[in-house]
Amino acid sequence: MAMNLIDVETEYAKDTNLKKEDVKILLEWVNKQPHLPLTSELQVIFFFKKCHYSIYAAKATIDTFFTTKKLWPDVLLERNFAKSPLKPVLDTILYCVLPKTTPENYKIIFLKTINPNVVDYSFETLFKYLDMSCMLDLHQNGSSKGHLILFDMEGFPRAYVPKISTLTFKKYFHYMQEIMPIMELKGFHFVNVVPFMDEIQTAFEPGLPKSLLSRVFLHESVEDLMKHIPRECLPKDYDGLMESVAVLHEKTKRSLLENSEFFEWQDKQIVDESKRPNKNTTHGYIFGFGNEFNGDNESGFVHF
Structure with a gap:
């Protein structure tokens, strides 16, 4: 069946702060990143709004989101209600x-x-x-x-x-x-x-x-x-x-x-660390836990 997602024009129409030219810049950047999955305009809109229309902050949040999914699969992956548990x-x-x-x-x-x-x-x-x-x-x-x-x-x-x-x-x-x-x-x-x-x-x-x-x-x-x-x-x-x-x-x-x-599509959207351009980037504090969760994982993100 079709996923029946909301039309992006509905999001633009209800938010005068949301500019198509900004979303286009962010969308082009995301889909040029070799380690990030193909991302839709609708998803980019949601991240852009979350970050109060900051392209810089949205880039970091998008990268963090797709990385977190891979680090915490017990919660953020394998999302099929037809299967146990x-x-x-x-x-x-x-x-x-x-x-x-x-x-x-x-x-x-x-x-x-x-x-x-x-x-x-x-x-x-x-x-x-x-x-x-x-x-x-x-x-x-x-x-x-x-x-x-x-x-x-x-x-x-x-x-x-x-x-x-x-x-x-x-x-x-x-x-x-x-x-x-x-x-x-x-x-x-x-x-x-x-x-x-x-x-x-x-x-x-x-x-x-x-x-x-x-x-x-x-x-x-x-x-x-x-x-x-x-x-x-x-x-x-x-x-x-x-x-x-x-x-x-x-x-x-x-x-x-x-x-x-919809959930199968989301499950496929994870980071590919083997293609990350800068593997020395450290994100150990991005989740707000300091050294408590720091690990030696390849991306530098905290371990879940």
Whole structure:
């Protein structure tokens, strides 16, 4: 089936700061780099916007993105929901981008445990699921001014708390904020907060960038949540005007399974280190972890 990606003209039309001549310069540069995969105009637009229309910054981010994919395959490659271990996760967790954006034009990434009796999935698998949902939405529905994460904690199993990896959180949220195209997190909202929420915060907050620590909100009620996210953006389950969680879950599963061609295309887009012009370039600090992750890998990027 066709990938049904959003038309580039839609992106140009909604952003007066986005100039075709700048995108052309960046696109020509990217596709002349022997170690980088063939990149589309749409992808270049997303990176250019992420980097606030800086060609110089976008070049570095594009290189980092395709390199990171090869360094962290557990999360960023082998993205086929028809194969284990991804397919079972679809029935236990819901990660989706809600259909309506906020008045600020923020997209809402919605997370909820569907089956609390299953706790044997890894965080790498969960982040892969999250990343696939966000990337598919970006390429099919276009960019926004930011993202909110809304996590319904009802049904979240306490047995999973010891499995929370601060290190994995740190890597993934750095990837989201600094490397992933377009993504800019504007806040975390937790609703139906569980009694052991303090244990969860202790485990995951050290992995958050400092800029996000002040944007974590705990909501004891839907009424309190609606002070931040309007009713028209929320599913019916939260007294909202959108489709129910059950409907969203089925639509998300179907979309991820039907768009295997998109994920196969993405899997092929990785760096070829054997063709990198300057193999002595050091990128050890680009992920923000200092020497902790520095390795002797050929590219100089940190090891995942």
